[in-house]
């Protein structure tokens with residue numbers, strides 16, 4: 001846990017040895033305390049050096065330990081003792097010095113850092129604050145503005161006994177803290193940890209160290225026990241769990257070798273295709289981009305080049321334009337390692353593309369589809385290599401959004417899945433393996449969520465009221481603003497194709513009902529007026545111009561809602577924010593339980609990661625499944641039963657069997673739900 005060596009008969013070398021990141025677990029703290037005592041008591045030792053094994057200084061406190069009672073020697077007195085010791089202590093930093101690791105470096109009297117070392121205080125991302133003196137020592141060392149900023153930056157330090165310094169303090173401290181508070185509130189609505197950090201840094205500026213450190217500890221205690229800290233720490237591990245995919249066959253992330261992908265091709269240079277080309281080129285992969293018409297090819301090419309150039313400028317690197325080739329001919333794809341089809345969302349068209357690819361590409365080429373919800377296995381079925389077909393569902397804009405759903409068809413081989421997952425990682429994506437069903441995980445869950453929002457409109461709410469409730473909950477954008485951004489026409493076309501609206505609707509359907517269930521036609525009526533969202537300057541809101549982003553409530557939508565309600569004799573009622581949140585989010589989580597039952601997602605963590613990275617679910621709420629567990633499964637069940645009773649024609653409100661089962665088992669923690677799903681059928 002910590003190795004003690006005497007170097008040159010005078011220097012004590014203490015090496016942290018707790019792979020993979022030398023986290024300060026209770027065993028490490030214990031070993032460090034012992035080693036420090038030995039060094040301080042040995043008259044031969046004139047100086048101490050602390051470093052970490054395997055090129056990593058220290059990744060901070062052991063986050064896993066936060067879930068249980070705190071054991072072992074506490075960190076703060078250990079660090080205070082290092083700082084107060086009579087012998088000089090040097091932190092030799094290679095790799096990461098994060099959180100408690102950075103705080104350890106701060107108490108050392110000297111720091112030597114490799115130029116590639118990464119120093120920082122990421123505690124806020126875990127819903128806590130740097131509570132081993134970080135908020136008190138750092139302002140003393142580098143001043144308030146720089147310390148406030150350091151949450152996301154790395155700064156090498158070289159100073160002695162930092163706690164003895166006075167904090168360099170700007171004359172307009174209150175104004176500065178006010179500005180930072182406003183920024184933090186805007187960036188992370190409703191998130192407690194950054195605000196607590198500001199209060200702790202204020203204490204560093206206005207109090208002696210002994211009082212400041214006490215304040216730091218009080219603030220930490222509040223954060224530490226908060227639901228937000230639990231949610232954010234859950235997110236940290238959920239993201240890592242999601243990469244560890246596993247199939248019922250026994251194939252999994254650590255026993256399936258991915259293929260090396262050197263070249264790829266993208267079919268279709270629409271919004272999605274362009275984003276995927278940029279992501280691939282940024283990852284250093286040669287890309288051939290294919291379009292069906294010269295004009296589309298030229299437009300796509302100019303846009304891709306522009307995107308790559310802007311991106312490279314921002315990152316201070318040169319644009320990898322030499323990796324790109326643009327063509328009208330599928331024949332050019334005969335030698336590529338992998339193809340991603342990103343054509344229009346039309347099964348017949350996609351099948352034609354896959355049949356063509358089967359003929360043109362060499363037999364070992366992987367064929368991937370970027371469909372957002374169509375049957376991946378149906379596409380595999382028209383090829384000569386169904387085992388090499390997999391879904392790679394990127395989210396728009398694909399060069400920005402971090403999420404990738406890797407859709408495993410029943411015939412996708414483990415090597416194919418491993419390759420898609422590993423390619424996603426190389427492209428900087430958070431990849432989650434999911435099963436094949438309409439909408440997969442993310443879009444399948446979206447339907448009940450969107451349905452509830454539009455039903456609430458019928459019953460008396462307005463788009464701005466619903467959006468505000470969701471934004472106050474923590475979403476960056478409410479459901480209607482988000483729909484305006486994404487474009488309303490896509491959903492309209494899908495509803496027309498499925499016979500829910502338009503000329504193909506069965507005339508026997510009573511109004512506001514389809515296939516025996518409640519149906520809200522308001523989104524269709526909005527589209528019939530040519531209101532497709534931001535791009536047309538009108539949608540659920542009005543905008544200054546087509547493409548404008550400043551959403552304003554539109555009296556025409558208000559009129560439309562009033563006319564609609566009076567046509568169907570609906571008496572509008574006052575709807576509370578609580579009802580909005582419960583109906584939208586419990587319906588969302590309820591579908592998540594069904595997805596787990598159906599074996600479309602292997603674990604609740606996978607669903608949460610999809611919603612965090614693909615749908616803007618607030619991270620400090622942990623994701624829809626974690627949120628349900630925090631509310632209490634019993635409560636979620638009771639509210640769903642209540643709403644289902646009030647709306648029996650909405651099957652999505654009927655509590656899922658898995659939710660009922662978990663409640664019957666005493667509402668176990670989200671990390672153990674998997675054990676209760678074991679016996680069910682998996683599509684993964």
Ligand SMILES: CCCCCCCCCCCCC[C@H](O)CC(=O)SCCNC(=O)CCNC(=O)[C@H](O)C(C)(C)COP(=O)(O)OP(=O)(O)OC[C@H]1O[C@@H](n2cnc3c(N)ncnc32)[C@H](O)[C@@H]1OP(=O)(O)O
Nearest residue numbers: 023059060061062063064099100122130131132221224240
């Ligand atoms: C009444 C109540 C009073 C309460 C008061 C309580 C007071 C308690 C006193 C606390 C003192 C506070 C100390 C400090 O201020 C708090 C902290 O230090 S919090 C931790 C801060 N550190 C981080 O957030 C770093 C997190 N890690 C990373 O960012 C990355 O892992 C990395 C270090 C950059 C390495 O990245 P990669 O190379 O990509 O590797 P992975 O991310 O895949 O990680 C590999 C493996 O390691 C596990 N892991 C990483 N960091 C930690 C950690 N800090 N603790 C535990 N485990 C960690 C990670 O989960 C992976 O595990 P695997 O998935 O392989 O099992």
